[in-house]
């Protein structure tokens with residue numbers, strides 16, 4: 001083995017951890033390491049010399065091992081030191097501006113609705129957009145040939161056209177009222193739900209789209225009354241549309257409520273700017289019809305409650321003076337960026 005001091009020197013001047021690993025192998029490798037080979041050579045020596053040389057080799061081993069440990073420590077502190085200065089984070093650095101998106105008006109409004117009613121204890125419930133005729137009409141007290149069906153120009157699914165049972169014929173739901181039925185069939189009162197979602201009708205012009213959004217509300221309990229309905233609706237609408245908005249209720253007909261009401265909101269701007277005059281129709285509502293409760297297995301002598309159904313696009317159009325409902329769906333950024 002060559003001089004121990006030359007190895008020690010090599011270790012001290014190693015410039016990187018990889019270089020150090022190579023030197024370590026050169027000395028200590030189990031097959032070809034210089035020290036390993038020198039140890040092997042001991043066997044051939046006569047005993048007194050063997051002892052002397054053996055002790056010398058052990059001292060080398062210790063010296064070189066210590067040198068390796070020391071250099072490894074030095075190198076690692078150098079490298080993390082370098083990293084600290086080269087890679088340090090300048091938190092005051094101004095980043096290039098990044099474009100940030102925001103929610104579309106419709107899902108944003110739906111979230112607000114869920115929040116406002118959520119604070120009044122309403123849970124969010126969901127239902128399918130492809131619905132049976134039974135849940136969309138029959139169980140809501142609208143049997144076949146009921147004239148109220150005509151008002152909801154329905155998309156029927158072709159697949160089950162020849163079926164005669166309403167449970168087996170399907171429509172694109174014409175309103176979110178189907179969720180009332182689904183929820184009451186599977187839950188026991190008292191209950192309080194809000195159901196936002198898409199609905200479909202064969203209709204298309206500036207104020208009608210074949211797909212639009214509604215949210216349905218339902219509250220059933222022991223002695224829920226029209227007074228509760230008014231309080232809940234007015235509280236929620238003030239939150240959603242503005243503190244100073246005024247409302248009026250008038251009678252209206254919907255087969256699934258008795259009595260049935262419509263809620264109007266007072267136009268906020270100059271009367272000449274309103275297309276529809278001073279009072280704008282906002283929603284249908286009323287006390288859930290006993291037949292509907294019965295259809296869902298709820299005893300109307302024990303339970304009663306109210307229901308309501310709102311459009312989503314309509315209040316948004318009024319709030320932001322949007323003249324054409326179709327602008328919601330075009331995805332035109334010039335429109336969307338205004339809100």
Ligand code: DAH
Nearest residue numbers: 175254284285286307308309
């Ligand atoms: N489903 C009705 C529609 O789309 C709206 C409605 C009216 C819902 C009265 C209700 C209600 O829950 O009580 O025209």
